[in-house]
Amino acid sequence: MSPGSDDEDIRWQAGTLQVEGIPAERLASDFGTPLFVYSRAAMTRAWQRFATALAHRPHLICYSVKANSNLAVLDVLARLGSGFDIVSGGELERVLAAGGRADRIVFSGVGKLAREMESALEAGIRCFNVESGAELERLATIARAHGVRAPVSFRINPDVDAGTHPYISTGLKENKFGVSMTDAPALYRRGSALEAIDVQGMDCHIGSQLTDVAPYRDALARLVSLIDGLAAEGIALTHLDVGGGQGIRYRDETPLDIGDWAREVDQALGDRQLELVVEPGRSIVAQAGVLLTRVEYLKSNEDRHFAIVDAAMNDLIRPALYDAWQAIEPVTPRVTATGRRPHDVVGPVCESADFLGKGRELDVLEGDLLAVMSSGAYAAVMSSNYNTRPRAAEVLVDGEAAHLARAREETRALFASERTLPTGPGA
Numbered sequence: 468m469s470p471g472s473d474d475e476d477i478r479w480q481a482g483t484l485q486v487e488g489i490p491a492e493r494l495a496s497d498f499g500t501p502l503f504v505y506s507r508a509a510m511t512r513a514w515q516r517f518a519t520a521l522a523h524r525p526h527l528i529c530y531s532v533k534a535n536s537n538l539a540v541l542d543v544l545a546r547l548g549s550g551f552d553i554v555s556g557g558e559l560e561r562v563l564a565a566g567g568r569a570d571r572i573v574f575s576g577v578g579k580l581a582r583e584m585e586s587a588l589e590a591g592i593r594c595f596n597v598e599s600g601a602e603l604e605r606l607a608t609i610a611r612a613h614g615v616r617a618p619v620s621f622r623i624n625p626d627v628d629a630g631t632h633p634y635i636s637t638g639l640k641e642n643k644f645g646v647s648m649t650d651a652p653a654l655y656r657r658g659s660a661l662e663a664i665d666v667q668g669m670d671c672h673i674g675s676q677l678t679d680v681a682p683y684r685d686a687l688a689r690l691v692s693l694i695d696g697l698a699a700e701g702i703a704l705t706h707l708d709v710g711g712g713q714g715i716r717y718r719d720e721t722p723l724d725i726g727d728w729a730r731e732v733d734q735a736l737g738d739r740q741l742e743l744v745v746e747p748g749r750s751i752v753a754q755a756g757v758l759l760t761r762v763e764y765l766k767s768n769e770d771r772h773f774a775i776v777d778a779a780m781n782d783l784i785r786p787a788l789y790d791a792w793q794a795i796e797p798v799t800p801r802v803t804a805t806g807r808r809p810h811d812v813v814g815p816v817c818e819s820a821d822f823l824g825k826g827r828e829l830d831v832l833e834g835d836l837l838a839v840m841s842s843g844a845y846a847a848v849m850s851s852n853y854n855t856r857p858r859a860a861e862v863l864v865d866g867e868a869a870h871l872a873r874a875r876e877e878t879r880a881l882f883a884s885e886r887t888l889p890t891g892p893g894a
Contacts, residue, residue, distance in 0.1 A: 683728060
């Protein structure tokens with residue numbers, strides 16, 4: 468089993484990679500490459516780990532939509548009874564279109580627009596995770612105009628170092644997210660005084676890809692202290708949203724044990740009667756997905772060997788953006804005369820940052836199919852049309868069936884809404 472693979476749902480069997488009951492080679496043949504493939508069983512199993520770990524206390528699992536917002540993925544989770552963590556009006560529309568319940572949606576993000584707030588209030592979402600005093604005042608004004616009370620939780624920035632990549636660390640005082648521990652009490656008092664605001668909870672998210680429970684422990688200790696202080700003032704909260712960020716194994720990390728994480732949360736909360744809200748994303752979908760890409764050319768110079776594939780940084784930007792590492796394996800391993808040697812796996816985009824992996828020990832030929840593992844999160848959802856490249860198709864595998872979850876884009880559709888200059892005299 469390679470790093471980033473799932474030993475039950477995405478695995479090598481009979482000498483080739485299979486996603487549930489379907490060989491990856493068949494998927495590539497049927498749908499073309501580059502191709503994102505997701506396993507329904509893997510997503511379901513990952514979601515149920517949280518449900519099992521939290522079964523003994525009132526809780527709501529709100530899948531973080533930004534990790535992968537494909538409607539088929541959201542549909543799978545909605546059928547499990549999942550809630551959803553959104554950060555835009557567009558994600559709200561996606562969740563509702565996929566069958567998600569509005570009363571299980573929490574709305575995060577530092578820059579909510581007025582029209583997004585209106586749509587969320589009209590839909591009847593569970594809670595707004597408010598991140599500033601200015602946002603609170605805007606929400607109160609809009610709620611008052613609509614004759615409703617807006618349910619609110621304040622996102623607290625506990626100034627805890629999550630020990631992760633700076634771009635996905637969100638709980639330090641220099642980050643844009645949340646309000647400080649110092650400013651929070653006044654904000655809770657203000658919210659409680661506003662007739663159009665219903666203060667319900669507290670929210671915190673300290674970062675992504677956390678593989679150590681210690682940062683959660685530190686953050687929870689600070690949050691609980693703040694909750695107790697508010698209770699002493701008569702501001703009693705009904706839920707605590709501890710965010711997401713639970714890490715997985717891409718290479719040699721030790722994944723966060725969800726059971727251990729849940730026990731730490733329990734110990735921190737003690738006998739406080741608070742519903743627990745959690746916002747996992749990566750830990751639900753990352754290892755449930757794989758990116759299939761075909762080797763177009765092999766190229767060598769004095770220093771390096773290159774495997775030039777048909778996927779590129781516009782399909783998977785994590786390596787260029789975060790210097791992220793994901794396992795890259797031949798779908799059907801082979802042994803050639805040259806043997807395994809280090810290759811930079813690169814794409815056709817005209818940027819030196821266009822790579823999926825560097826120095827990978829591969830034994831490949833032109834035409835071989837490669838699998839970029841753990842591509843279910845922050846992959847297709849972050850793709851672009853740079854170099855006028857159509858975005859890849861997405862497929863959801865359910866046992867022996869493969870469902871086209873997103874058709875491959877057509878090139879002409881990419882510029883169908885654009886216009887050239889008018890012609891004629893004076894043009």
